[in-house]
Amino acid sequence: MLWTIFFLLNGLLILVLRYSTRTRQKNEPPLDKGFLPWLGHALEFGKDAAKFLSRMKDRHGDIFTVRVAGKYLTVLLDPNSFDGVMNDTVGLDFTRSRNQVIKRIFSLQLPSIKPSAERQWMEQHFQGLNLSKLCGSMNSNLQKLLLSDPSGCSPSEWRQDGLFNLCYSLLFRAGYLTLFEKRDNATEVYNEFRKFDDLLAKLAYCSLRRDESKTAKLSRERLWELLTPECMRGNSESNSWQQSYHHFLQKEGIDAEMQKKALLLQLWTTQCNAGPAAFWLLGFLLTHPEAMEAVKSEIRGLALQDTSLQRPPINPLEAHSTPVLDSVLSETLRLTAAVMIRREVVHGKVLQMANGQEYHLRRGDIVCLFPFLSPQMDPQIHQEPQIFKYDRFLTDRKMKDTFYKDGKRLKYYTMPWGAGSNICVGKEFAVTAIKQFVILLLTHLDLEMCDPEDKLPPVNTNRYGFGMLQPYGDLQVRHRLKNTQNEI
Numbered sequence: 001m002l003w004t005i006f007f008l009l010n011g012l013l014i015l016v017l018r019y020s021t022r023t024r025q026k027n028e029p030p031l032d033k034g035f036l037p038w039l040g041h042a043l044e045f046g047k048d049a050a051k052f053l054s055r056m057k058d059r060h061g062d063i064f065t066v067r068v069a070g071k072y073l074t075v076l077l078d079p080n081s082f083d084g085v086m087n088d089t090v091g092l093d094f095t096r097s098r099n100q101v102i103k104r105i106f107s108l109q110l111p112s113i114k115p116s117a118e119r120q121w122m123e124q125h126f127q128g129l130n131l132s133k134l135c136g137s138m139n140s141n142l143q144k145l146l147l148s149d150p151s152g153c154s155p156s157e158w159r160q161d162g163l164f165n166l167c168y169s170l171l172f173r174a175g176y177l178t179l180f181e182k183r184d185n186a187t188e189v190y191n192e193f194r195k196f197d198d199l200l201a202k203l204a205y206c207s208l209r210r211d212e213s214k215t216a217k218l219s220r221e222r223l224w225e226l227l228t229p230e231c232m233r234g235n236s237e238s239n240s241w242q243q244s245y246h247h248f249l250q251k252e253g254i255d256a257e258m259q260k261k262a263l264l265l266q267l268w269t270t271q272c273n274a275g276p277a278a279f280w281l282l283g284f285l286l287t288h289p290e291a292m293e294a295v296k297s298e299i300r301g302l303a304l305q306d307t308s309l310q311r312p313p314i315n316p317l318e319a320h321s322t323p324v325l326d327s328v329l330s331e332t333l334r335l336t337a338a339v340m341i342r343r344e345v346v347h348g349k350v351l352q353m354a355n356g357q358e359y360h361l362r363r364g365d366i367v368c369l370f371p372f373l374s375p376q377m378d379p380q381i382h383q384e385p386q387i388f389k390y391d392r393f394l395t396d397r398k399m400k401d402t403f404y405k406d407g408k409r410l411k412y413y414t415m416p417w418g419a420g421s422n423i424c425v426g427k428e429f430a431v432t433a434i435k436q437f438v439i440l441l442l443t444h445l446d447l448e449m450c451d452p453e454d455k456l457p458p459v460n461t462n463r464y465g466f467g468m469l470q471p472y473g474d475l476q477v478r479h480r481l482k483n484t485q486n487e488i
Ligand code: HEM
Pocket: 119, 122, 269, 270, 271, 273, 274, 277, 337, 339, 340, 341, 416, 417, 418, 421, 422, 423, 424, 425, 426, 427, 429, 430, 467, 468
């Protein structure tokens, strides 16, 4: 027993020494290990990654290596140099660190599935005719949910709600009904999902308190149960996207247990971003009257505006040009989408920066791009980056796509959807769904802030790196069905 303890302590000491004694080698990025052995900067990183990385950028520049919970992250913040990471599929690996996070959050392992096969399966559903069908179905689900009131009171009476809850709940339930089996448990799934989603960042950082850990586990199990498709219970077949995913997993030889868990990952991937994005977009419009007026005026000018209940759903692929709304959406995502793109260095690699400098990256380290800091909040690219400007992406009533840093035109001037081979596969669907939602809501509902002096709530800072940011608190609004349709 004593010997076991001795060997364990010895092993631990060697590990601590190994990870504490690393020094910067020639040609490596600046190294900042933090004071805490092994943990390094983990606490600050988990609490507010944007603030921490911004401080590191001020100290070290556009590239540096930091120690976070035993791992070394090389953070690259020069968008002109991103291609050296995005285009390298040999020296850098996407799957390993992603799989670790997925295992931790969803208790899911799918080692036998090739990422390229899964990607191919996803792409076929979010393109061409399939995309068109999904968008049509999403639009009619949104209409049904938006115009009905489960509480039974007249929809033309004022109702009060938090804007975040209103947007998340409507887009989540409509998305769930569109992609998953048509069942009557959408509200229950939403409520359970919110409990799980609230603890997601802490699950990923292994920083849950004991009671939170219990809630997260119970909630995850309940969601596995709620999502189990009828065909896995031996009941009838349906023709949904979920059913197709189920067939794909079966073909890949995934057992029933893992299939259930994979569905929760898909629910999260497909439903966790659009609702929060719509919240920020409408929140910015409500707190910026000139932007609201510009969007409303654009909607008035569309043939779309007479979408009364009797009409068939809008065909989303009909080319309605909405440059103002497109710019508002891009500006919203610039300010509130905060993906972290990670790759593991599998062979030692030399990274060539746009300014000609070269850095050596060590095997086993993680390279990390955080586009939220740059390009999205970079004052050299976007003037006054903290401020919402609805026409930032507008030029001559067209979308603006020319932005510069250090005199060079940028390929990546905003990156809410990620980039390269892992770019969001549902981008077109998401853009259409958010626009449909905003247009339907402004066309059919009167919507106003309960207190006209209210400001948007601050960002929940522990969500940096997990896609769309969420607010800390909510914005109270009231809404009712318009008396006269189409008067917006
Ligand atoms: C505002 C809304 C959305 C944003 C900002 C967004 C953003 C992203 C980002 C940044 C990624 C890449 C993550 C990574 O590199 O690890 C991603 C992946 C993905 N997104 Fe979205 N997304 C949104 C909505 C949607 C919607 C509505 C769907 C489908 C209904 C969807 C489906 C997916 C899928 C399936 C992937 C995984 C792709 C892969 O693994 O190759 N997304 N999304």
